[in-house]
Amino acid sequence: MSTLTLTNVSMGYVTKREATLALDSISLTVEDGEFVSILGPSGCGKTTLLSIIAGLLTPTSGHITIGDQEIKKTNTSMGYMLQQDYLFPWRTIEDNLMLGLNIRRSYSESTKREALNWLQQLGLGDKKDLYPNQLSGGMRQRVALVRMLATNPSLMLLDEPFSALDYQTKLKLEDLVFQTLKSEKKTAVLVTHDIGEAIAMSDRVVLLSPRPGRIYKVFEIPKDIANILPFEARQHQHFNEQFQIIWKEMESLATAT
Numbered sequence: 471m472s473t474l475t476l477t478n479v480s481m482g483y484v485t486k487r488e489a490t491l492a493l494d495s496i497s498l499t500v501e502d503g504e505f506v507s508i509l510g511p512s513g514c515g516k517t518t519l520l521s522i523i524a525g526l527l528t529p530t531s532g533h534i535t536i537g538d539q540e541i542k543k544t545n546t547s548m549g550y551m552l553q554q555d556y557l558f559p560w561r562t563i564e565d566n567l568m569l570g571l572n573i574r575r576s577y578s579e580s581t582k583r584e585a586l587n588w589l590q591q592l593g594l595g596d597k598k599d600l601y602p603n604q605l606s607g608g609m610r611q612r613v614a615l616v617r618m619l620a621t622n623p624s625l626m627l628l629d630e631p632f633s634a635l636d637y638q639t640k641l642k643l644e645d646l647v648f649q650t651l652k653s654e655k656k657t658a659v660l661v662t663h664d665i666g667e668a669i670a671m672s673d674r675v676v677l678l679s680p681r682p683g684r685i686y687k688v689f690e691i692p693k694d695i696a697n698i699l700p701f702e703a704r705q706h707q708h709f710n711e712q713f714q715i716i717w718k719e720m721e722s723l724a725t726a727t
Contacts, residue, residue, distance in 0.1 A: 474500040474523065474625060474657060479532035480682075481518055491682040492518050496532070498676060498685065500657055505648075505696075507660040507668035507675045509716070511723060515683030516661040520627050523659065524550055536625060549623035551631045555614040557602040563589070563613055564598040570621045585620035592616055592646065608639035615647060619654070626651060626658040632667070644671060644700040665720070669712050670700035677716065679723055687719055 481493040493515045500506045508516045521527045523534060525541050525548075534541040536548075557566045567585045571577040589595050592612045594605075602610055611631060618626065631647070632640040648671050651658050662668050668675045673696050679686040695703045695712065703709060 473502050473537060474498075474659070475535045476523070477532055477534070479519070479522060479529045479534060481515065481522060481527065482530045493522075493529075494682040494684050496683070496685060500659060503655045503657055504673050505651065505658045505660070505671060507662055507672040508678065509662060509665065509668045509675055509720075510678030510683060510686075511680050511720070512663070513681050514678040515681060516663075516678060517629055519678075519683065520629050520659065520661050524548055524627055547623055548625045548627060549618035549621060550627045551611075551614055551618050551629070553630045553633050555602070555610040557610055557613060559602050562599055562601060563594070563605070566602070566613065567598075567617050567620055570617055574621055576621065581620065584622075585616060588616045588619050589613070592650075606639075607635055608643060611635065611643055612646070615650070619650070624657060626656050628658060628660040630662055633662075633664070641701050641704075647671075648700050665713055665716050666704060666709075667700070669695065669709065669716070670703040672696065675716060677719060677723075686723060689716055 476496050476498045479493060479496040480491065483490045483492060496519065508519060510516055518527065522529050523541065558569070561569070564586070567589065568577060568582065571581050571585065586595070586598065589598060592615065594609060594612055597605060597609065605613070614631070632643055635643065644667065660668070660671060669691055672691055674691060675689040676685060677687045677689070678684065691712065692708060695706050695709060698706070
C-alpha cells in the first residue's frame with residue numbers, strides 16, 4: 471500500500487535575524503498508483519515539501535504517512551530522482567546501480583539481474599561497463615532512473631529531473647519515465663516549475679501559493695490527457711486549454727503578491 475497522506479504539514483525556519491514560515495498547513499492525499507505534480511512560483515517551498523515527504527527534513531508540525539506507516543526519517547519504500555544524476559564518476563554504470571542495493575542490504579544475484587534488466591529495457595544494457603563521463607546527460611538520467619527502480623520503491627519522488635536536459639531529450643525522457651512508472655503502477659510526486667510538463671505527466675496538479683506555501687488550488691487533469699504519453703498529451707486538442715487555466719491561476723498569484 472503506497473497511498474501518501476500529508477496532514478497539516480507546516481515547516482518553519484528560525485535564524486538569528488528572523489523566523490520564516492516556508493510551508494503552512496499542507497494537507498494532501500496521493501492515491502496508490504497516482505501521479506501528482508507540485509507546481510508553484512520560485513520560493514514557494516516545492517522542494518522543501520518533497521524533502522519532508524522523503525524524510526530528509528522534519529516538519530515543524532503535522533505528519534506524513536505511507537499506508538499506515540508514519541514517515542519520520544528516510545524510508546526504503548521511496549525512490550528519489552533529482553535534477554542532477556549524482557552518479558559516482560569513479561564507478562562504472564553497473565557499480566553505480568548496485569550502490570543503492572548495497573546500502574539497503576538488498577543486493578543479491580536476483581536483484582542484480584533485475585537492475586541490469588532495467589538497464590537493458592531502457593536501452594543502456596551495453597553501457598554497463600562504461601563510466602558516467604562517457605554518457606550523455608540524457609543517458610545519465612536514465613541510469614539514475616534505473617538506480618531508483620532497482621530498489622523497487624513504491625513511491626517515487628521526482629525533483630525537476632528533466633530541467634537540465636535539452637528540450638528533445640527532456641520530451642523523450644518524460645515519455646520513458648511516465649510509461650515506466652505507469653506500467654509498474656508506481657505512485658509518483660513530481661516537483662516542477664514547468665506547467666506543460668505538469669499537465670502532460672500528471673493525474674492531478676497541485677498549485678502552491680507564494681511563501682508561505684499553501685495549497686492554493688488542485689487541478690484534475692482530464693483522463694483523455696492524463697492517460698496518454700506526455701508527448702502525445704502535448705498535442706492533444708484540449709492541452710492548451712488546460713495550460714491556460716493553470717497559467718491564469720499562476721498569474722493571479724503573481725499579481726496578488
